Amino acid sequence: MTNSVNPDEMHALVDKLQPEAQNLALEALAVQDPQAAETLASWLQQRAALRELHRDVLAEPIPAPLLQAAGRFSEMQHHLNASWRQAGIAASFVLAFGVGWIANGQFVGNQAPSAVLAKGMAQHEFVRQASFAHAVYLPEKRHPVEVTAAEQDHLVQWLSKRLGKPLKVPKLSALGYELVGGRLLPGDIGARAQFMFQDAQGQRITLYLGAVDQKSEKMDPGETKFRYEADGQVPSFYWFDQGFGYALAGQISREKLIALATLVYQQL
Numbered sequence: 001m002t003n004s005v006n007p008d009e010m011h012a013l014v015d016k017l018q019p020e021a022q023n024l025a026l027e028a029l030a031v032q033d034p035q036a037a038e039t040l041a042s043w044l045q046q047r048a049a050l051r052e053l054h055r056d057v058l059a060e061p062i063p064a065p066l067l068q069a070a071g072r073f074s075e076m077q078h079h080l081n082a083s084w085r086q087a088g089i090a091a092s093f094v095l096a097f098g099v100g101w102i103a104n105g106q107f108v109g110n111q112a113p114s115a116v117l118a119k120g121m122a123q124h125e126f127v128r129q130a131s132f133a134h135a136v137y138l139p140e141k142r143h144p145v146e147v148t149a150a151e152q153d154h155l156v157q158w159l160s161k162r163l164g165k166p167l168k169v170p171k172l173s174a175l176g177y178e179l180v181g182g183r184l185l186p187g188d189i190g191a192r193a194q195f196m197f198q199d200a201q202g203q204r205i206t207l208y209l210g211a212v213d214q215k216s217e218k219m220d221p222g223e224t225k226f227r228y229e230a231d232g233q234v235p236s237f238y239w240f241d242q243g244f245g246y247a248l249a250g251q252i253s254r255e256k257l258i259a260l261a262t263l264v265y266q267q268l
Helices: 007-014 020-032 034-053 064-084 089-104 113-137 149-163 254-267
Strands: 178-187 190-198 204-211 225-229 236-241 244-249
Touching: 007 020, 007 034, 020 034, 020 113, 034 113, 034 178, 113 178, 113 190, 113 204, 113 225, 113 236, 113 244, 149 178, 149 190, 149 204, 178 204, 204 254, 225 254, 236 254, 244 254
Parallel strands: none
Antiparallel strands: 178 190, 190 204, 204 244, 225 236, 236 244
């Protein structure tokens, strides 16, 4: 691995121990270095595999004693704020605590903070993984995909079996994009898939999809949520539908990306 991202930074990035802005900056550096990108992708796969082993534990609700302890901590903060306002000590606690919540979710109505936090983190993580997978495999010349478009039937059967859901490859030729192929990727609660498409100028886009935890998303089974994300490494248009997440990513205009995403949604 080169000096672009040192091992300590790489570990901190994989374990999400740093502010989001710093993570994005390190990811951008890693993507520019093929060796670092390969190492990071491998470590992320290991992390996803470990999380899969303990999926049931991770999905368990927060124990009541911890929620009670959090309540007592909040009450203690209130008293500290009243006692130390002039000194500014309590303000620093409140600022640090508040920024953490705001960065990971939005408090809406009377929804529990833990539910909002889980929901925001799950959506963000799905889009982040889609963006990173796009950035890692986009520049590949010889091996951009595991299975090429020439074996499309095999590709669809293989990925459908691994994801536990009948899949189909959307046809995007009406907007100038043809299938390059696809690959299997790890996810938080199971396998994910990535389809890659390319236009006549060599511009590539990717469709990332896989199961999402509807409990953490707080989604109605029949609800579809559409979002445009332009703050990460690559712009993406994503949605969640019937327990599955989809993210179409590419360095193209918002209007064209949404037009492509609409075409994908209509076919899937």
